Amino acid sequence: MSSEGLNNGAVKLSCRNIWKVYGDKAEQFFKDSQDQSNNPKARADSIRTAGHIVANADVSFDVHVGEIFVIMGLSGSGKSTIVRCLSRLVEPTSGEVLLDGENLLQKNDAELIDVRRHQMGMVFQSFGLMPHLNVIDNIAFPLKLQGIAEEQRYAQASRVIELVGLQGRESNFPKELSGGQQQRVGIARSLAVEPDVWLLDEPFSALDPLIRKQMQDEFLRIRSVLHKSIVFITHDFHEALRIADRMAIMRDGEVVQIGRPVDLILNPVDDYVRDFTTDVPWENVLSAADIVEQANGPTENKRRVSGDTPISELLTYLANHHDGLLVEDAHGTVLGMATARGVLTALASGCSNQISEN
Amino acid sequence: MSAKIGRGEIHWLVVIAITLICIALQDQWGWLSKYPQAWTVPFSDWLNIIINWMIKHLGWFFLGFSWLLEWPIKAVRWVLQSLPWGVTAFVFCVIAYVASGWRLALFTLCSLLYMVVIGYWDESMNTLSLVAISVPLAILTGFIFGVWGFHSNRAERVIMPMLDILQTVPVFAYLLPILLLFGFGTVVGLVASVLYSFPPMVRNTIVGLRSVPAEVIESGLMSGASKSQLFWQVRVPNAMRQLLLGVNQATMASLSMVIIASIIGGTEDIGWEVLSTIRKAQFGESLLAGMVIALMAMVIDRITYGLATRTDDYQNTAADTASNTTTRTLHRYRYWCIAAAGAVVFFVLAQIFDILQDWPRHLEWSPAKTMNDGLTYLVANFRGEIDSIKKFAFFFIMLPAKIGLQQAVSPFTWGFELTQTHRVAYVIAMIAIALLCMKRWNYKAAIATLLFAIFFYIGLTNMPWPAVILIYAVIAWKIGGPALGIGTLTGLAFIASSGNWPEAMLSIYLCGIAVIISFVLGTAIGIWASYNDTVSAFVRPINDTLQTMPLFVILIPFVMIFKIGDFTALLAIIAYAFVPAIRYAEHGLRHLPEDTLEAATMIGATKRQLLWQVKIPLAMPVMMLGLNQTIMYGIAMLVITALVGTKGLEQSVYIGLSDGNFGVGMVAGICMAIIAIIVDRCTQAWSRKRQAELGLNPI
């Protein structure tokens, strides 16, 4: 699994063996440290049998600087809980959260408030706007809490308002805005303090599909301007595909697989992951570089394509030329061969229930 | 119905058997019918000892407190008295306009003019000044307790029962201790009204703070709010609407208490005016004064309610978008400016035109005398009709319920003597009806019929007390589980052992009849209103008015026509208590799951079948809550009917007050509270149970 594919940047935010157990005296399960080495799955099961709710079981992942890390999973799989553990809105029962190498869980209240005021921003599924404040005051709310003077915070807020394209709506109140506009306010507010880490918990799930698409574009635009380290939660694989650098898939509080979207499509670890990827338009997602094989035979006079060509553009050619074509990277170096067989193999890995060899 | 007899039936048959045995034996064993004097526990003496100790040792503290509180009242009173009425009226109209628009402003203006013209301006301002001090105190107290209860579950568990007690113990019962501790004067009314009006604020504060959405709190935290910022800048603004509803309820409670409190503090206010004119049988005057209270209550209610639910809150007005900051500020404070400017103008005008300063006596106009004459005429000319209405209700409904058919039926009342044949026929008829109920519905209906037959024959006040306690406890147990059953048993045992049993039965009898009539009547109107928008639109303002009307005032017209007595009390209770029955029935029937109704219609249900077999069963839980409210309203009014000479617990409370016997009044008051709380818990438990069975969402 090539989980470190695109990102070689420094780790910004890292979560190590996070457990979150709901129920009375949940800490009892984490007293004896020699137990830690145990298989997390067995352990989660034993905690569940004791009548507790395990929302996160041994979750670990890293988010690199400038990366969009997407977390996916079915409802109740612990996505919201883990992202709240990252911001300590929920106190993890066990584990570590490292922000720039410092353990967030050891910070006291004042330090935590300071982190939230300057380093983290969060966007919520149902927006979480203050109904009694108008757009500009909502956006400037974090600045107001810091005690920044009105003039300055309005100036600062106006910049983000422009960024999310809400100029002219400054004095509207949330209930006068559409869902999409409200979420723009939520986004603007989370960006007003210019955080390094940006957490988004299903930010577009409450919006209808057309607006959602629009907001995704918006999000990608903002992100290309700002370059933040982002944790993005969604239960929509298409959304994940559009924006993710890397992603994690969760089930019952555990991380099932981490990798680039393509990795998940080509090498799903089990049927659960495969189920997420089945109705993905794989011919658009996969690119030539994803299906290359060792080049055997003569390579001269062959048609060459660049590695990031979507497979959909190759299909007709491959159907007529059984010997395939050459795939090269941006510098012209040959990566290997793309053949019809390669396409089929890639496709097969995303589908379960294949008939056997004989 | 299957022939098998289940556990439930056996329990009930045993209960009925015990009841019958008690009835049979009560002639031999006197203690069964009458709780023996020797067994009474002297709770009231103990309470008197406690209060006397407090007066002796802590009296200085309360008196000092009283002295302190006197000042702000005096100050507000001075301001309101010395301002020309024109200024006050103008400011109120502006507030009313801000709260809900032109119509309310106009209504306010008319109400205030009424007070002026009728000649009650000074009294009104005195009442208002008391309210003006007590409301902020109640809100502050309520908010503090609410915040405490919100933060600590343990505190909430202590606070909530206290609120229940404060709201159910009749107000007359705690006027006396306040009087004893704080001494005569306006402060008594103030303290009583704060005590009575802060509970709704506590409840609303807790609910409001609780119901702030989790994501809003989280977004506040992620914005970097500290603990106090989170509370004041996130939680409180988000809970504001609920808090304002609390303010509205507290204001109304405070006003009603200020009026009632005038029963002990003879200051020159409206409540006193109503009371003294009633006592002097000047009904015209008392009705006019009562109207002042009613108008005042309505204006204050609409204003606070309007402020609480203002629709243009959090909404833009054109000028808010204006870029110029001065115009924006000016715009934001425009109403303050208008009010201030207008006040000054009116003040100046009042110096020139005396009529705006003090309404001249010779321009006062009061129809009181005409009204009195009219009433005299009415009563004189329709004496026969009035008497026969009264007699009918008394002989055929009230008397049998009170002392049973066995005593109520006599040649003088029903026109014949009760003979053995009648008795046998009654027993056979009732058993037949019970069997019919069993066949048609279920054993519960049959049991209910049998119990009713026994009650109606023996009479509530003649029932042996152990049997009554047993029956009520078993009912509570069946409805709300063992805890409620045991609670009921203990509560009723307390009533019996305090020696208040006969009075308690009299209260239950009067309130019970009134509640049944109110509920049936109210539900019928509610059903009608749920079908017919015109009826609905017609009933609503009447309901609103009756609900904001102080209890005293409702009493007046009935006393005018029917004089004092149980019948007047009955009518007054009905007039007040049928409002919630209407409301809940209409609400319940209008908000039913649409698909169920459509399905029933598609199956081919007729309109009547739809109503009786689909709508009413589905709306039943809501209607039960209506019954709950009907009973609570009934009890609230029952307390006041002590003024027209009823004989139940409410009278003991009132006598305790007028004799200055704290213990007696308080114990009787606690007994009433016990009854109220038991009934409240039972009806609520029943409603919840039904709701869960029907799989409906809790309301």
Ligand SMILES: Nc1ncnc2c1ncn2[C@@H]1O[C@H](COP(=O)(O)OP(=O)(O)OP(=O)(O)O)[C@@H](O)[C@H]1O
């Ligand atoms: N405060 C809580 N107390 C008890 N259990 C909780 C609490 N919060 C969450 N849970 C449980 O933890 C599990 C994970 O919840 P979480 O909200 O993280 O799921 P999710 O993946 O975000 O789901 P969704 O897509 O519906 O938002 C669920 O089973 C939930 O019932």
Ligand SMILES: [Mg+2]
């Ligand atoms: Mg979630």
